[in-house]
Amino acid sequence: MxxxxxxxxxxxxxxxxxxxxxxxxxxxxxxxxxxxxxxxxxxxxxEVIHAGIYYPTDSAKARHCVAGKALLYQHCKDYGVPVKMLGKVITAQNDAEIQTLEKLILQAELNGVDDLYWLSQAELQQKAPQITAKEGLFSPSTGIIDSxxxxxxxxxxxxxxxxxxxxxxxxxxxxxxxxxxxxxxxxxxxxxxxxxxxxxxxxxxxxxxxxxxxxxxxxxxxxPIHYCRGQYFSYQGAHPFKHLIYPVPEQHGLGIHATIDLAGQLRFGPDTQFIDTIDYATDSSALDKFYQAIQRYWPQVEKSKLQIDYAGIRPKLQTTSxxxxxxxxxxxxxxxxxxxxxxxxxxxxxxxxxxxxxxxxxxxxx
Ligand SMILES: Cc1cc2nc3c(=O)[nH]c(=O)nc-3n(C[C@H](O)[C@H](O)[C@H](O)COP(=O)(O)OP(=O)(O)OC[C@H]3O[C@@H](n4cnc5c(N)ncnc54)[C@H](O)[C@@H]3O)c2cc1C
Incomplete structure (x- = not known):
């Protein structure tokens, strides 16, 4: 043997x-x-290289995200893996969400992420044209990678x-x-x-x-394992974004955000839905939900340009926390x-x- x-x-x-x-x-x-x-x-x-902002202090997620980010950028350089450090804007629409951003900036510092900063309204307009937000943060070290x-x-x-x-x-x-x-x-x-x-x-x-x-x-x-599906809608046609655009995070994910892939294609997602089996089927009837979520930060989004794309499944260990x-x-x-x-x-x-x-x-x- x-x-x-x-x-x-x-x-x-x-x-x-x-x-x-x-x-x-x-x-x-x-x-x-x-x-x-x-x-x-x-x-x-x-396909986002996360900065390490969101995760509880000293958690394995925080430690491995921050260390992994540095290792990954270096690996991409050494092995010619396509990557772009695009940066991301995190938006707040009301006072409660501004408080969430305040907590995020503190949490980021505790996690060793020291490059997150507040955007003025002028910077917000320049970094995220057409985006409406009361306040915004910018994370320069967030990027995208060809997985x-x-x-x-x-x-x-x-x-x-x-x-x-x-x-x-x-x-x-x-x-x-x-x-x-x-x-x-x-x-x-x-x-x-x-x-x-x-x-x-x-x-x-x-x-x-x-x-x-x-x-x-x-x-x-x-x-235990709980399957939590997240699906994406792609955006057909031109868009004004050079950076990733995120809302404040939700309970089971980072919210329906806008990512740009290395070819420049804009995509929105993922949503969250607990399912019983590993099933990557997508559901185009989620269009209204996506449209409303995106409109909160990008009022000019054109609904007809949103097309159901693909889904992934998160291996959750819990459904509640x-x-x-x-x-x-x-x-x-x-x-x-x-x-x-x-x-x-x-x-x-x-x-x-x-x-x-x-x-x-x-x-x-x-
Ligand atoms: C919707 C969504 C969005 C995400 N976005 C991001 C992001 O932007 N940035 C980020 O950092 N992370 C993100 N993640 C998380 C990231 O994608 C995962 O953490 C990562 O891909 C997990 O990799 P893995 O190798 O553990 O699992 P997998 O990619 O699932 O690989 C496990 C492999 O094991 C194989 N396998 C299992 N059992 C057996 C067996 N018995 N015999 C042989 N083979 C077996 C499977 O076939 C599979 O290929 C996201 C996840 C989801 C679901």
Missing amino acids: DHIDTLIIGAGVVGLSVAAKLSQHREVFVVEQGKHFGEHTSSRNS HQLMLSLIGQLEQNQGHFVANTQFISATPVQQGFLVTLNCEGQTFTLSCTHLINAGGLFAQHNAAKIEGLNSAKIP AQDFIIENQSRHGITGLINLYGIESPGLTASLSIAQSVQAQLDAE
Whole structure:
């Protein structure tokens, strides 16, 4: 039977970041159940490099977002991944929302984000033409990235380090044995077994399902998963924006915001809807809801130019309150060599390279 040092379940941006990092010093295989890498959340998001403004002090989200942002901009430079530090405007429409902006600027400072600043009305008009807002903040270090090219660059790094990415291969189950795991995989209908010393569950929306297939893992310690779909409408035609435009954040997301992709296409979203199964179907009847949300900050938006685009699904751990990333190692679940990554929703793309550093540090410490 083949033995490898590290098996990573899932070739999304997180699994691939971990793979690229660990392969510098270990033998690494990444298995992906899909035909291609990154077919789930990693290709169904806003592609924004977040600054690290919103997350509670000392949370894993805050730490990994701020550290990951710096690592990601550097990685893009080193590997030629398309990226633009466009900056974003966060708008407030009334006094309550201005108070939210005041809290955001304080939270950002606590998180080590020291470049956020208030815009005067003149600056607001210049940075966000046609936008109406009582007050606004500007985040210069927010940017956009080509997530597909990012994942390709990570696979390139992995392969340069003699690591392997294997598509069409599903993790089925694992049994802890002395010095590692016996793992059963299914490759295009054929089941086979290998052994590994370390097992990293970076399964995104499937992470809890995978964890339940690891023998000896206390099921009471596997957090629940709640699928929260967010869909986007693209805007057909010209628009006046050079920066991303955000409302104040909501309970489950950052609000229906305007992002611009690297081709200059304007897009709005994501909304939030809890669903029972992984279903990326979009619902064009959300048009009115989107139109109203966008009109709050861009009254001149033309409804006829909004077209339903795509949807992504957030792997929420809770439906009622804020949640943090969970990077769970032996000290939490008691199984040496196993790391489970749960609830890696936004800002997981931004945080991915920092999460990878953390996984490496945790394995090295075992
Ligand atoms: C609507 C939306 C907008 C977002 N916007 C942003 C943003 O602008 N900026 C930002 O920083 N973050 C954003 N995020 C978050 C970011 O997209 C995610 O945190 C990140 O993509 C998660 O990557 P992942 O690798 O953990 O998961 P995934 O991309 O879902 O990858 C997991 C992979 O594991 C595979 N897998 C699972 N189980 C198995 C198995 N048993 N065997 C083999 N393979 C398996 C899956 O097929 C999948 O390919 C957004 C998320 C959503 C939903």
